[in-house]
Amino acid sequence: MVVNAESSTWVPLLPGLLxxxxxxxxxxxxxRCEGCGTTYFPxxxxxxxxxxxxxxxxxxxxxxxxxxxxxxxRQSLPExxxxxxxxxxxxxxxxxxxxxxxxxxxxAAHIGMEVELxxxxxxxxxxxxxxxxxxxxxxxxxxxx
Amino acid sequence: MSDQEQFVMAEQADRGGAxxxxxxxxxxxQFGKQPDRTPEDLGREAVWAALQDAAIDPxxxxxxxxxxxxxxxxxxxxxxxxxxxxxxxxxxxENVCSSGATAIHGxxxxxxxxxxxxxxxLGVECLTGRFRGALAPEExxxxxxxxxxxxxxxxxxxRRHMETYGTTAEQLARxxxxxxxxxxxxxxxxxxxxxxxxxVMASRPIAEPLKLMECSPVSDGAAAVxxxxxxxxxxxxxxxxTRLAAxxxxxxxxxxxxxxxxxxxxTWRTAQVAYARAGVGPEDIGFAEVHDCFSSAEVLRVEGLGxxxxxxxxxxxxxxxxxxxxKLPINPSGGLLGKGHPLGATGVAQxxxxxxxxxxxxxxxxxxxxxxxxxxxxxxxxAGIEGAAxxxxxxxx
Numbered sequence: 001m002v003v004n005a006e007s008s009t010w011v012p013l014l015p016g017l018l019x020x021x022x023x024x025x026x027x028x029x030x031x032r033c034e035g036c037g038t039t040y041f042p043x044x045x046x047x048x049x050x051x052x053x054x055x056x057x058x059x060x061x062x063x064x065x066x067x068x069x070x071x072x073x074r075q076s077l078p079e080x081x082x083x084x085x086x087x088x089x090x091x092x093x094x095x096x097x098x099x100x101x102x103x104x105x106x107x108a109a110h111i112g113m114e115v116e117l118x119x120x121x122x123x124x125x126x127x128x129x130x131x132x133x134x135x136x137x138x139x140x141x142x143x144x145x
Numbered sequence: 146m147s148d149q150e151q152f153v154m155a156e157q158a159d160r161g162g163a164x165x166x167x168x169x170x171x172x173x174x175q176f177g178k179q180p181d182r183t184p185e186d187l188g189r190e191a192v193w194a195a196l197q198d199a200a201i202d203p204x205x206x207x208x209x210x211x212x213x214x215x216x217x218x219x220x221x222x223x224x225x226x227x228x229x230x231x232x233x234x235x236x237x238x239e240n241v242c243s244s245g246a247t248a249i250h251g252x253x254x255x256x257x258x259x260x261x262x263x264x265x266x267l268g269v270e271c272l273t274g275r276f277r278g279a280l281a282p283e284e285x286x287x288x289x290x291x292x293x294x295x296x297x298x299x300x301x302x303x304r305r306h307m308e309t310y311g312t313t314a315e316q317l318a319r320x321x322x323x324x325x326x327x328x329x330x331x332x333x334x335x336x337x338x339x340x341x342x343x344x345v346m347a348s349r350p351i352a353e354p355l356k357l358m359e360c361s362p363v364s365d366g367a368a369a370v371x372x373x374x375x376x377x378x379x380x381x382x383x384x385x386x387t388r389l390a391a392x393x394x395x396x397x398x399x400x401x402x403x404x405x406x407x408x409x410x411x412t413w414r415t416a417q418v419a420y421a422r423a424g425v426g427p428e429d430i431g432f433a434e435v436h437d438c439f440s441s442a443e444v445l446r447v448e449g450l451g452x453x454x455x456x457x458x459x460x461x462x463x464x465x466x467x468x469x470x471x472k473l474p475i476n477p478s479g480g481l482l483g484k485g486h487p488l489g490a491t492g493v494a495q496x497x498x499x500x501x502x503x504x505x506x507x508x509x510x511x512x513x514x515x516x517x518x519x520x521x522x523x524x525x526x527x528a529g530i531e532g533a534a535x536x537x538x539x540x541x542x
Contacts, residue, residue: 014285068406069302075296076292084292086291086297088406096402
C-alpha cells in the first residue's frame with residue numbers, strides 16, 4: 001500500500017484530490033472559505049454555506065482522524081474486492097471523509113477508533129494507463145483495538 | 146430552522162384558490178423478477194388497470210408524467226403508445242428512487258396550476274436484466290470511487306442509531322419480519338412468504354450490520370394513478386375519488402461538516418412542507434408507506450417524519466405498534482422490503498396502496514378506520530449531499 005516516491009506515472013483518484021509529499025506520503029487537499037472558515041473535501045469552488053464572494057483557499061487536511069461510523073462490506077461491485085471496512089472518518093477541520101480502512105480486521109473496527117491517512121494505489125498502471133493514487137485510513141500505531 | 150428553510154416553507158405552503166386534486170384510479174402490475182417483460186408491457190398493464198379503475202374514457206387524459214431511472218429515452222411515450230394515448234404531452238422524470246413520486250408531483254402541480262384537469266402519473270422499471278446485486282452508484286462520484294454501496298450507507302447510519310439510541314440488530318431485523326409478513330397478504334408483492342426473526346438474522350451479511358433480508362430486492366414492475374381536479378371529479382362523476390391533500394418534493398442540501406447520521410434532515414424538511422400544504426400534522430396520520438429500501442431506512446424515515454420520537458422507532462416496532470392492527474401501521478403493503486422495489490414504480494405503488502387502504506379495498510391487510518395516509522419516498526446519494534430527492538404525499542379519505 002505504500003506509494004513509491006520515485007513513481008511519476010500516477011494520477012489522483014479525482015483531479016486535485018491529493019498530493020504526494022517528498023517522503024512518499026500523501027496529503028488530502030480540501031478547500032477552506034476565507035469568509036466563514038468552512039472546510040470542504042473534496043474541494044469546492046464556491047462556499048455553499050455562506051455564499052460569500054470570499055476566495056476559497058486550498059486546504060491541506062490533517063492526517064489523523066476518528067472513525068464516526070463504519071460497515072464491513074461483504075458484497076460490492078466487481079472492482080472492490082470484499083470484505084472491506086468502509087468508514088466515515090472525522091478530521092479536526094470539521095470534515096467527514098468516506099474511506100476504506102487499511103489493515104483493520106472486521107472485528108477490530110469500532111466507532112471512535114483513531115486512524116491516520118495512508119496513500120494507496122486503487123488501480124494498477126499498465127502500458128495504456130497510469131496507476132491511480134487514492135488513499136485509505138489505517139489504525140494509528142499503538143492505539144488499535 | 147434556517148432562513149432558507151423558512152423561505153422554502155413560506156413558498157410552498159398551501160395556496161388558497163388552487164384546485165383540489167383527487168386520485169380517481171389506481172393500477173399496478175405484479176412486482177417481482179419478470180425478466181421476460183418489457184417496460185412497455187408492464188407500463189401498459191399498469192396504465193390500463195388505472196384507467197379501468199377510474200372508469201373513464203382514456204381520451205380524457207390530458208397529460209402524462211412517467212417516472213423511471215434506467216428505462217432509456219422516452220419510455221413514457223413508448224408506454225402511452227400502447228394504450229392509445231400517443232400525442233398528449235408526456236414528461237419523463239428521473240429522480241432516483243423518488244422518480245415515480247416525482248411524476249405524481251408533476252401531475253399534482255399541473256392540476257394545481259389550473260393547466261390540466263385529468264392527468265396520468267406512472268412509474269415503470271425493469272431491473273432484473275440490468276443488475277444482479279447492488280445497483281452501481283454514479284461513476285466519478287467521490288464516495289462511489291471509495292467503495293460506497295447503498296447498503297453500506299444505510300449500514301453506517303444504522304450503526305450510528307445503535308450507538309446513539311441503543312438500537313439492536315434484532316430490532317432492525319424485526320422491520321423486515323413485519324414488512325415481509327405484510328407482503329404475504331399482498332397479491333402484488335414480490336415476496337409471498339413471511340419470515341422469522343431467526344431467518345432474517347441468519348441471512349447472509351451484505352454490509353454489516355445489515356443482512357440480505359434487510360435489503361430491498363431487485364424488481365421489475367409498474368404502477369399508475371389517474372389524478373383529477375375537483376371540477377373534473379364532478380363533471381365526469383368519478384366513482385371513488387380520494388383526496389390528494391399534498392405532494393411535496395425537496396432535494397438534499399449540501400452539508401459540509403459533522404452532521405448526525407442517525408437522523409434525516411431531508412425527510413424532516415420535506416415532511417414540514419407536506420404537513421403545511423395538507424393542513425395536517427403527524428398526529429393526524431393513521432398509517433404510512435415509507436421508503437424502506439433497508440431495514441434501518443424505515444427507522445430513519447419514520448423518525449424523520451416526526452411520527453415517532455427520535456430514537457424510539459425500533460422499540461415501537463418491537464412492541465408491534467407498527468403492525469397492521471397496531472397504533473400506527475407502517476408499510477402495510479409490505480414496503481420495498483416485501484413488495485419489491487422497481488425504482489421508478491415504487492413511489493406510484495405507494496400511492497396505489499394508500500388509495501386502496503383509504504377506500505377499504507385492501508383485503509386481508511386492511512387497516513381499520515384509516516382517515517389519512519402518508520407516502521414517503523427518498524432516493525439517491527452523492528458525496529456531500531444527504532440525499533438526492535425526497536417526496537411525500539398525503540392522502541385523505
